[in-house]
Amino acid sequence: MTVADAGEDTRRERQPRGRVxxxxxxxxxxxxxxxxxxxxxxxxxxxxxxxxxxxxxxxxxxxSFHEWSTPGFLGAPFVGLENYRDLLQDEPFWRAMRNTATYTVLSVPLGMAVSLAMAVTVNRRLPGINVFRAIFFLPVITSWVAVSVVWITLLSPNAGVVNYVFSLVGLPPQAWLDNPRWAMFAIVVITIWKGAGFQMVIWLAGLQSIPTELLEAAAIDGANRWRTFWHVTLPLLFPTTFFLAVTGVIGGFQVFTPMYVITEGGPLGATDVAVYHIYKRAFQEFSMGYASAQAWVLFAVIFVATLLQLWYVRRRGETSLA
Structure with a gap:
């Protein structure tokens, strides 16, 4: 060993272990x-x-900490938490948040129930079943603008097909998109119709992952289809249910396109949801700083809602283990 090699070994020994x-x-x-x-x-x-x-x-x-109302990155005065303090007394914004919560509470469970029924229906080995799956999924890939035009025509108070069907069964016509009482319900129906195909695919994947041995065992024990679905299939679909619930709540609080295209937040603010309200504040009133503060409050609400769902699932798992 040469002197140079000995010096190199000495330097390597001096270096702390685990650090390069x-x-x-x-x-x-x-x-x-x-x-x-x-x-x-x-x-x-x-x-x-x-x-x-x-x-x-x-x-x-x-x-969100600046009063930024004109284009430009410089010159926006720093206002600290003033935008957030103003939000506490902003009744239109909180009304929009209540409308968003109403939309989410209506659309998420109803949409999951409808899509689950569709998935159970197409989860069969029948001739041409793939055609029905494609038909059910078709609204998902259809443009929101095209869907909105179709539904505006269908729900027209004078020439709409829906009111025509109502007249055939003796029901009075309704101004679906012009009545504050029915506008949100109509938007919920439209969004469920458009998004049910995507959730159907997720449910279908969950249904096909259930071992057939369990279903056969339930049938041997004398359980009918309903009891098998309620006591075997549905509990095993809990991971899929949880995934759709979490993503549904997040998507529900972020709904924007149907309100923007169909109702423009009306009538009388009945469909003015949070994201559409933020959009108007930012791009119509050009109050970018205040709109950013509203966006971060919306993010906090979505974050807390997601944490509560995760906490519920964790507590449910601990309870079942106990």
Whole structure:
């Protein structure tokens, strides 16, 4: 062993174990071709995520503490928590939040029930069943604008097909989209019709993952279809139910397109939901700072609602184990 080798060994012994110098980490990274190629592959997606999601989110947080009402990045006065304090007394915003909660409470369970019924219906080995699955899924891939035009025509108070059917059974016609009493209900029906196909696919995946041995065992024990579904199928679908419930609540609080295209928040603010209210505040009144504060309050509500669902599931799991 030479003197140089002995000195190199001494330097290696002096280095703390578990720590690698920065230049060696960089050299090791670029010496591994597979890792380098992997990072290069995810670079475009990461740049897109940072440019169009992370940076706007950070900028909106910055705006929520400033009075930013004119285009430009400089010159916006810092107001601290004033925007958030004003929100506490902003009755139109909280009315929009109540409308959003009403929409979510109506659309999420009804949509899950309808889509589950569709999934049970098409979960059969019948000739041409794939055609029905495609028909049920077709509204999901249809443009919201096209769907809105169709439903505005169907719900027309004078020439709509729905009121015509009502007249055939002796019911009075209704101004579905012009009556504050019925407007939200009509929007809920439209969104359920459009989104049920997607949830049907998720339910169908859950149904097909249930072992057939359990269903056969229930049939041997004398359980009919309803008891088998209620006591065997539905409990085993709990992970799917939880996933659809969480995503449904998040999507319900973020609903925007049907209110924007069909009702424009009307009539009399009956369908003015949170995201549409924020949109008007930001892009019609150009109060970007105040709208950003509203957006972060909405984010906090969605975050808390999601945490409560996760807490319920965890507590349910601990109770079942006990």
């Amino acid at each position: 110098p920065g230049h060696q980490l960089w050299r090791r990274f670029w010496s591994r071709h597979n890792e380098r190629a992997g990072y290069l592959f995810i670079l475009p997606a990461s740049a897109h995520l940072a440019l169009f999601l992370l940076i706007p989110i950070g900028f909106s947080l910055y705006l």
